[in-house]
Amino acid sequence: MNFKNKYEIVIIGGGIAGSSVAYHLAKLNKTDVTLLERHQLTSGTTWHAAGLIMQLRSTHTITQLAKYNVELYSTLESETGNSTGFKQNGTLGVARTKDRMHENKQMVSMAKSFNIEAEIISPSEAKEIYPSLNKSFIEGAIYIPKDGQTNPVDTTMSLISGAKKLGVSVHENMEVIDVKKQPDKSFTVFTKDGEINCEKLILACGLWTRDFAAKLGINVPLYPAEHFYVVTEPLKEATSDLPVLRDTDGHVYIKEDTGKFLVGAFEPWGKAISVEKLPKNIPFIELPEDWDHFELPYSKAMELLDPLNDVGISKFFNGPESFTPDLLFTLGEAPEIQNCFISAGYNSEGIEFAAGAGRALAEWIVQGSPTMDLSSVDIARFHSFQNNRNYLHDRTPEILGLHYKPHWPHYQKETSRGVRKSILHDQWDKLGASFGEAMGWERPMWFSQNGDSTNNIYSHTHPNWFKATAVECKAARESAIVIDQSSFGKHLIQGTDSFSFLQRTCSSNIDVSVGKIIYTHMLNHNGGIETDITVNRRSEKEFLIISSATMQPRDLYWIKNSIRENEEVVVTDVTSSFTVLSLQGPRSRDILAKLTTVDLSNDSFPFATSQEIEIAYATVIANRLTYIGELGWELFIPTEFAPDVFDNLLMAGKEFDLKPAGYHALEHLRSERAYREYELDLTPEDTPLEAGLGFTVAWDKPEGFIGLEALLKQKEEGLLKKRLVCFRLKDPKAVLWHEEKIYRNDKIVGYVSSGAYSFNFECSVALGYVKSNKGINMDFVETGNWEIESAGVRYKAEASLKPFYDPNGDKIKG
Numbered sequence: 001m002n003f004k005n006k007y008e009i010v011i012i013g014g015g016i017a018g019s020s021v022a023y024h025l026a027k028l029n030k031t032d033v034t035l036l037e038r039h040q041l042t043s044g045t046t047w048h049a050a051g052l053i054m055q056l057r058s059t060h061t062i063t064q065l066a067k068y069n070v071e072l073y074s075t076l077e078s079e080t081g082n083s084t085g086f087k088q089n090g091t092l093g094v095a096r097t098k099d100r101m102h103e104n105k106q107m108v109s110m111a112k113s114f115n116i117e118a119e120i121i122s123p124s125e126a127k128e129i130y131p132s133l134n135k136s137f138i139e140g141a142i143y144i145p146k147d148g149q150t151n152p153v154d155t156t157m158s159l160i161s162g163a164k165k166l167g168v169s170v171h172e173n174m175e176v177i178d179v180k181k182q183p184d185k186s187f188t189v190f191t192k193d194g195e196i197n198c199e200k201l202i203l204a205c206g207l208w209t210r211d212f213a214a215k216l217g218i219n220v221p222l223y224p225a226e227h228f229y230v231v232t233e234p235l236k237e238a239t240s241d242l243p244v245l246r247d248t249d250g251h252v253y254i255k256e257d258t259g260k261f262l263v264g265a266f267e268p269w270g271k272a273i274s275v276e277k278l279p280k281n282i283p284f285i286e287l288p289e290d291w292d293h294f295e296l297p298y299s300k301a302m303e304l305l306d307p308l309n310d311v312g313i314s315k316f317f318n319g320p321e322s323f324t325p326d327l328l329f330t331l332g333e334a335p336e337i338q339n340c341f342i343s344a345g346y347n348s349e350g351i352e353f354a355a356g357a358g359r360a361l362a363e364w365i366v367q368g369s370p371t372m373d374l375s376s377v378d379i380a381r382f383h384s385f386q387n388n389r390n391y392l393h394d395r396t397p398e399i400l401g402l403h404y405k406p407h408w409p410h411y412q413k414e415t416s417r418g419v420r421k422s423i424l425h426d427q428w429d430k431l432g433a434s435f436g437e438a439m440g441w442e443r444p445m446w447f448s449q450n451g452d453s454t455n456n457i458y459s460h461t462h463p464n465w466f467k468a469t470a471v472e473c474k475a476a477r478e479s480a481i482v483i484d485q486s487s488f489g490k491h492l493i494q495g496t497d498s499f500s501f502l503q504r505t506c507s508s509n510i511d512v513s514v515g516k517i518i519y520t521h522m523l524n525h526n527g528g529i530e531t532d533i534t535v536n537r538r539s540e541k542e543f544l545i546i547s548s549a550t551m552q553p554r555d556l557y558w559i560k561n562s563i564r565e566n567e568e569v570v571v572t573d574v575t576s577s578f579t580v581l582s583l584q585g586p587r588s589r590d591i592l593a594k595l596t597t598v599d600l601s602n603d604s605f606p607f608a609t610s611q612e613i614e615i616a617y618a619t620v621i622a623n624r625l626t627y628i629g630e631l632g633w634e635l636f637i638p639t640e641f642a643p644d645v646f647d648n649l650l651m652a653g654k655e656f657d658l659k660p661a662g663y664h665a666l667e668h669l670r671s672e673r674a675y676r677e678y679e680l681d682l683t684p685e686d687t688p689l690e691a692g693l694g695f696t697v698a699w700d701k702p703e704g705f706i707g708l709e710a711l712l713k714q715k716e717e718g719l720l721k722k723r724l725v726c727f728r729l730k731d732p733k734a735v736l737w738h739e740e741k742i743y744r745n746d747k748i749v750g751y752v753s754s755g756a757y758s759f760n761f762e763c764s765v766a767l768g769y770v771k772s773n774k775g776i777n778m779d780f781v782e783t784g785n786w787e788i789e790s791a792g793v794r795y796k797a798e799a800s801l802k803p804f805y806d807p808n809g810d811k812i813k814g
């Protein structure tokens with residue numbers, strides 16, 4: 001045996017992901033680390049990557065992770081002495097349509113906040129940069145001069161060399177056959193040459209991570225797809241100074257490769273292939289050619305570059321790569337097992353992301369928690385059903401294609417649908433629902449008018465559902481709407497220590513009378529918001545916690561992992577037990593009064609309280625809450641009783657013009673009222689004070705709570721340097737979604753975290769964090785000259801610390 005039998009950290013997998021985390025751990029002085037690779041380094045997927053490096057992504061968070069690639073790969077060689085093959089020849093992203101040009105303009109806007117050079121150029125300017133380009137097919141292009149390409153094998157070996165120089169050991173031909181968790185929380189790693197004990201384990205096994213992690217009971221939803229490129233014969237037009245050409249509308253990318261062109265594809269529908277069908281335990285896997293499948297993207301490439309029509313192919317390459325259900329990679333501590341970390345599922349972007357992901361994971365391991373907002377890539381975001389083989393197999397072909405499909409706002413995936421349905425699904429269907437998917441749930445998004453089609457027609461400005469959504473929003477403000485919110489995550493917290501546990505972990509005071517509902521957060525030690533929940537006190541020691549559908553898995557893990565060993569707290573997922581109908585609007589009380597004898601007046605049933613009431617033959621938990629800023633109740637109905645309650649509700653609502661409404665209406669309405677949404681307006685990097693939610697913080701709770709110290713410090717520091725601000729555009733035509741730049745007095749000070757068109761105000765509204773070293777107060781907000789840039793155009797905006805709709809919350813009080 002040529003290794004020690006004990007290391008602090010063992011990394012399994014010697015591709016770019018494992019190598020990058022090894023390098024970054026070493027840079028943070030963690031060197032009691034060994035990396036085990038069953039064959040040769042890079043022999044999994046890394047060796048055959050095309051090596052394209054792009055810094056800009058469609059969101060700020062992901063761009064923050066991506067852009068470090070150029071920084072690292074351009075300096076690595078000088079540090080390690082091992083060449084990486086990195087060259088900064090730029091990206092030329094051509095657009096064949098006006099919609100794609102719109103996206104390119106949005107990316108240029110985004111580039112400004114990261115100081116990444118990027119510009120929109122005309123077809124003629126694109127041709128100057130790329131002489132063999134057939135400019136007649138394009139509307140224009142985005143040019144990002146500091147992007148580039150790298151040699152994936154050399155880059156990995158350079159990372160390994162850097163790690164080794166600092167003391168990390170690396171073992172090739174060392175397959176990990178099994179792994180066991182020990183009672184003392186360490187791991188035993190079994191190889192043919194012996195066992196290793198370690199405190200921390202990192203699984204970076206590429207597409208094999210799903211099956212390997214299953215040995216430890218960890219869910220890592222990823223699935224392989226075939227990924228293709230061809231390399232041409234040499235041709236004079238393939239000069240080494242050419243940028244990487246991306247033709248997303250044509251589903252192809254083209255890079256110069258030693259005097260040849262490498263033409264790769266993200267075709268509209270990929271080819272999923274199960275791990276079982278791949279050659280077993282073989283390095284450097286190559287899969288068969290498939291010209292039929294490659295024909296569409298290659299024909300598009302030939303359209304764009306004339307020389308491709310006259311050159312032969314020297315190599316058709318087809319290799320497997322893993323894809324996740326949401327096109328984002330999986331990183332972080334496995335929520336099921338402490339001290340086991342995952343870095344996998346790179347969706348054909350592992351070379352681009354390995355630098356940022358490796359650094360982020362190393363920091364997480366060393367510091368004990370993430371050092372930046374990683375919630376969108378956090379392994380804990382997945383629900384266990386998403387690891388279902390059939391679900392993954394059906395979803396994967398679409399995911400591969402999504403890379404190059406237009407990034408439509410509120411795009412609905414077409415595959416793996418119908419996974420989770422409300423018991424009212426068919427009733428909604430009859431009412432004309434157009435369904436959308438969240439965490440597997442089919443949810444009404446909008447309701448067609450007069451029997452029109454329920455199909456979505458996407459747009460960056462006016463999607464076809466706007467007309468229907470406007471009607472639903474009007475009803476919400478003038479009469480009443482009912483929305484199916486069964487997809488809420490619902491967790492029952494019970495046990496002797498349930499109260500003290502929640503007091504310790506929630507930032508609000510949970511010491512309230514039974515029947516009271518509290519809007520609160522669980523914070524990390526930096527005061528950042530980890531969960532955005534309501535807590536309904538059902539009895540002395542029983543609490544019902546409600547999460548959003550998308551955050552349910554992460555919230556559940558956060559709650560479970562916050563319970564101390566000596567605490568008696570039982571957490572039960574009761575999501576499926578209740579169907580939730582949210583009855584909202586000024587006439588909601590009148591409608592509910594027709595169904596119950598309970599006094600619904602403000603005195604007897606005040607805001608943020610809960611009562612069990614009878615409706616039809618059911619006993620329903622009625623919570624007086626709203627997420628749209630109106631009088632309203634969320635009715636938690638035992639699932640099998642819900643169809644009958646729903647019929648009764650619709651009947652009672654007829655005379656009050658009750659309308660069914662969908663999640664689009666909810667989004668527009670909550671944006672008008674500036675209600676925050678987790679993952680958009682709230683993240684682990686934002687404190688309740690910065691988010692304008694200081695009213696939820698119980699500063700004087702006797703025993704304190706997790707995150708209090710950080711909040712106190714922030715309070716003592718005086719004016720906040722970052723704050724969520726509400727915006728309303730003056731131009732009625734512009735439509736905001738998210739990520740648009742915010743300017744104050746001509747200076748970029750933030751970006752939109754969520755935006756929506758307000759049918760009430762007939763203009764767009766938005767929320768966004770604004771930063772200023774001088775601190776942000778009312779004066780700062782009121783005296784600024786505010787503008788929001790969308791797709792290259794700056795629009796004048798009003799700014800306010802209070803919502804524009806019903807700023808004092810009078811409507812809620814009903």
Ligand SMILES: Cc1cc2nc3c(=O)[nH]c(=O)nc-3n(C[C@H](O)[C@H](O)[C@H](O)COP(=O)(O)OP(=O)(O)OC[C@H]3O[C@@H](n4cnc5c(N)ncnc54)[C@H](O)[C@@H]3O)c2cc1C
Nearest residue numbers: 013015017038044045046050051052176206349350351352
């Ligand atoms: C055709 C093609 C083109 C691509 N082009 C690009 C591109 O231009 N840009 C980009 O960013 N990405 C690209 N990619 C994607 C990129 O190659 C991958 O995302 C990346 O290589 C994944 O790295 P990894 O370390 O996660 O996985 P891998 O490279 O597969 O490494 C995992 C390693 O774990 C080892 N292993 C597994 N099980 C065990 C075990 N039990 N014991 C020990 N070792 C084990 C494997 O042998 C393997 O070496 C491309 C992929 C393909 C297929």
